[in-house]
Amino acid sequence: MNHNPVLKIKDLSVRLSDGARSRNVVEGVSLDVNAGETVCIVGESGSGKSVTSLAIIGLLPKNVLTPSGTVLLDGEDVLKAGNSRLRQLRGTRMAMVFQEPMTALNPVEPVGKQIEEVLQVHSQWSRTDKRQKVIDMMKSVHLPTPDEIYDAYPHQLSGGQRQRILICMALILKPALLIADEPTTALDVTTQKQILSLVKELQQTLNTAVIFITHDFGVVAEIADRIVVMNKGAVVETGTREEILSRPKQAYTRMLVSSVPSLTPKDESRKLGEPILSVTGLSRVYRELKLFRAGRSVSAVKDAEFTLRKGEIVGIVGESGSGKSTLARCISRLIEPTTGKIDLGGHDIAGLSRRELRPFRRRIQIVFQDPYRSLNARLRVGDSIVEGLLNFGIKRPEARRKATELIRLVGMEPDVLGRYPHQFSGGQRQRICIARALALDPDVLVADEAVSALDVSVQSQVLALMQSIRDRRNIGIVFITHDLRVAAQICDTIIVMQNGVIVEAAAAGQVLLHPSHEYTRTLLSAAPGRGWDFQKFRPI
C-alpha cells in the first residue's frame, strides 16, 4: 500500500450555527483513505457520519454548518477550494452516491442523458463518443440492455438499477475518491448484495478509494478494509475490520458490535398456548376507485394461511412488495381482506362492518414502523395511551391508573404521561406506542417493522421489551420485518413471503438453518455479514 493517501483528513470539525447558539456537530475527526481501500464510517443516527462526508465533498449548507481543519484530497485542501474549483473536483477527483436513488435522479430526463451531463461539464468529446462512454460504463455496472436503459426514465427502473445509474454517474470520470452515503439502505437485501459486490468490483478495477457510510454492521463486515466508529460527532475508534469486529477496544464499540442481532436462532423450544388467531385463504386485491368503470387491480396478498398461538411470536419476512404489510393491515382490520377468514378466538372478523368490528378491535392491536408519525403530536402521551380505554367505556381515573402501570411496564417513568411526543427519542416513542397498544389487553399484537427505524442498540432494547411483554402477558405477536437477523432473534415461527404468496412457513430454526424454498435460501445468502458472529466477536 502506498504511503500517500488519496484523502487525508486532519482535525475536521463542523460547527452548527443556529441563531445565537452554536456547537460542533463534528469534532476533531482525523482519518486517511488510501487508493483501493474501503473505509467504513459506522455510527448511529446523530453520530455525525453524514455531515463528515458532506464536509469532504463540500456540500455542507453554507452559513449553517461551517467546517474547519484540513481535508487534503491528493494534497489539495478541499475546505479552502472555491466553488468553481469544487465543481471541477467533484466528478473528476471525488464523487458521491446517495441513499435514495429516486430522489437523487431527475425524474423528467432519461437516465443516459443524466450520466452524459457529467461528461459535458468536464470534457470535450463528441456526442457519439460520449454516448459510447456512457454505454460502456453502464455495461461495467452490469445493467442489462444499456441501449434501452439509456433512454429510460428513473421511474421505469428498479431501485437497484437506479442505484447502478448513480454509481455510473459517480465513477464515469474515474475519480480517486468515492463517497457512498448509506447507498444500500433503501434497497432490499438481495439487491443490496449485488450493489455491494459491484462497488467492490469497480473499486478493484479502478483502484478507487471508497468511504462507505453505513449504520449496518452486516454491510461493514462485507466490504470494509478499515472501520471508523463515530459517536456524537467524534471518532470513537479506528482500526482494521478484524480489529474492530473481533477486538474492539472501546466500550461503545463493543456495545455497538454486540447489539447486532445474530442470524442463528436461539435454541429454545417454548411451550405454546392454544391458537388465538388463525388466518385461512386470505387475499387482498387493491382496486383503483373509478366512478363509471372498473379500475386496474393488483393482488397484494394471495391465499395466505397461518396460525398464531398464545405466547408465540410469528415473524413474517419478505422484501418490499412481498405483501407482508398488507397482510398485517388485513389482520388488524385497518383494511378489509377481499376474501378469506380471520378467526380471532372463534369469531371470523374478516368481513365484519365497522360497527360489528368494534368489540373485536380491543383484542388486536398494532405498532407501526415510524415512531415519529405514530403518535399525535398534539396530544399528551397520557391522552394517547388512555384513548382506547376511554373508547371502551372505562372511567378516566381508572384509565389513568392503568396508563401509569403500562408506562412502567415499558420501562418509563409515569411523569412522561403529561409530556408531548416531540420530547422523546425514536426508541422512547416506540415504547409509548407499545404501551398504547397494550392498554386494551389485546390477545394479538401486530408489529409492522416496529424496530426497523431504530438504531441497533435501541433496537435490541425494544426487542427485549417485546419478548418480556410476550412472557408476562402471554399474548401472541405477529412480527413483520424485512430483517432476517431481527426475525432470528425474536420469532418462534417464521413465514417467508414473496410477491404476495407465502413460500415457506416453519419453526424459526428450521427456516434459518434448513430452508426448504429457493427464495428463502436466496434471502439468507444475501443477508449482509452472514459470515460473522457479532455477539461473540469472531467469524463463523
Next chain:
Amino acid sequence: MQSFEPVVLEQRAEGPWSGLFRAVTSGPIAIASLILLAIVLIAVAAPIIATTDPLLIHPTERLRPGSLQHWFGTDALGRDVYARVVYGARTSLIVGTFAAAASIAFGLVIGVIAGYFRMADLIIMRVMDGVMAIPSIVLAVALVAISGASLTTVLVAIAVPEIPRVVRLVRGVILNLRGEPYVEAAISLGTPAPLLLIRHMIPNTMAPLIVQSSFVLASAILTEAALSFLGVGLPPEIPSWGNIMSEGRKYFQLYPGLIFIPGAFLAVTVLSVNLIGDALRDVLDPKMAKRL
C-alpha cells in the same frame, strides 16, 4: 369534554399563537396590520366618526368638492362621500368576513366528508369541479335576476365560488392524514369516526385554513366591490365602496375623487389583507413559503 385537554402543539420553541402574533407585528407587515386595524376601527366606529348620515340626500349640495363640512365632497345626490366611505368600510368588511366564514365553514365540512368517505369523494369532487367552472360574476348576475339585489344574495354569490378551493384544501389534508400511523392506531383503538376526525384530523387543517381564509377575505372584498360597481351587487342606497365608485363613474372627469377615494381605501385594505396572509403562510406553512 376532556379533563386533560388536548393542547395545540407546534414543534418549535414558542407556541403557535405567539408565532402568529410575531409574524403580523414585525417588520413591514406591522404597517399592513396597523392599516387593517385602522380600517376595522373605522368600520366599527362608523356612526361616531361619520359626520353625517350617509343616506341623507341634499339636492342643493350636489357634486360639491371637498370642504370643511363635506371632507371628501358630495356625490350626484348630494350625499356626504366621507360618511359613505366610512360606512362603506363596514359593508366591505362585513361582506368579506361573512363570505369568508361561510365558505370556510361549508368547505371544511364538505372537504372532511370528501376526504374521509371514499365513495362520497367521487361525487363531491365532481360537483366541486362543476361549481369551480361557474364564474362568480355570472352567478351573481343570475342570482340578482332571480331573487333581487340584497346582502344575502351578494353573500351567496361571493361565498359559493370560493367553497371548492377550501374543499380541495381540506380534502387534501384529510386524505394525507388517513394514512398516518397515528390515525390508524386510533382506528385500531376503536375510536369512533366523529371523535377520530375532531381529535386527530381536523386540528391539522387549521393552519392552512387560516391562511386560506385571509385570501378568501381579500377576494370577497374585491368581488363585492366589483359586483356593486357593475350594478349587480348591493342595492345602490347601501354605502359600499363599489357602489360609490359605480355612481361616481359618470362624473369621473369632473370629480375623480368619487372614484379615487373609495378606490384607494379598497386597494389599501385588500393589499393589507394579502400581505398579512402571506406572512401567516410563512409561519404556518414553512414548506410552501420556501418554494416561493
